[in-house]
């Protein structure tokens with residue numbers, strides 16, 4: 368039994384704050400999406416999300432994006448339903464590339480977003496941009512000058528403002544009224560991306576986030592973005608807030624938390640994962656109430672899911688009592704046998720995922 372009754376007042380506040388749903392219709396796509404998420408939280412629902420669903424899955428991918436009606440989904444093949452939240456990845460858009468860093472054509476990404484929205488689903492977008500200073504990828508942490516170089520006064524500021532953000536703005540604008548949970552500069556409490564904790568100062572990180580927000584929202588006038596801030600788990604409330612860019616530019620407080628299987632086996636690893644998740648979600652819940660923001664588990668998962676009852680015995684009990692709007696598991700790579708985070712047809716742990724999808728408070732797309 369979840370705690371919908373306790374958090375319903377919070378959702379009420381949020382509804383009032385983002386467009387007075389009881390007085391007049393929501394005005395912007397962003398308001399509408401926030402209202403939808405608030406309503407789900409008020410009911411005690413948790414929406415399930417899957418990264419890159421519709422674009423590809425375990426050992427298959429969409430070949431012809433124009434002809435394909437995007438009806439295939441690993442999640443649907445197992446549960447009969449599409450995920451409620453579709454995660455999509457924009458890494459490479461800043462370079463003007465035709466396809467993302469995961470080789471998904473940006474036309475397909477746009478079509479997947481529109482198709483999913485037309486089916487009644489919600490879209491979220493992440494961004495793993497390349498390292499503009501070294502020419503490496505998002506994981507290139509060889510320089511701690513990258514964020515600084517993009518900010519005002521930096522050698523790459525012009526590139527950032529007049530090329531990177533323009534390309535991002537063009538793509539997001541091309542989605543029209545489709546609302547998007549936009550989640551740039553994520554997992555910044557770790558130091559595995561060039562915008563991570565040891566790679567820039569707190570102020571530089573905040574400036575990076577705020578510069579991105581100001582360009583897309585103020586300069587471009589985009590009204591379809593719900594802004595999600597999502598550091599990694601394993602942090603204190605102070606650490607969460609130390610790089611928080613501000614209530615005026617964040618709509619959704621998120622958190623990424625994965626399970627990694629340790630040599631002591633699935634049971635011990637699952638226990639540690641669940642304990643840390645509960646600890647992190649308790650912190651997030653308190654911060655969400657304090658800042659009047661919805662909260663979510665923006666990324667989670669166990670690669671290859673060797674624990675065949677992970678969904679109902681590990682993940683669900685860890686999240687069920689928290690007012691998170693959604694929980695999203697990462698992608699099922701089409702070209703790597705073990706890089707998957709959701710079951711696919713024929714996977715031996717599929718039954719447990721189906722059971723998870725049938726839980727009363729876990730919502731897929733009906």
Ligand code: BMA
Nearest residue numbers: 456458468469495697698706
């Ligand atoms: C990572 C992995 C990578 C991928 C990246 C961006 O976690 O899945 O293979 O390129 O996300 O989607």
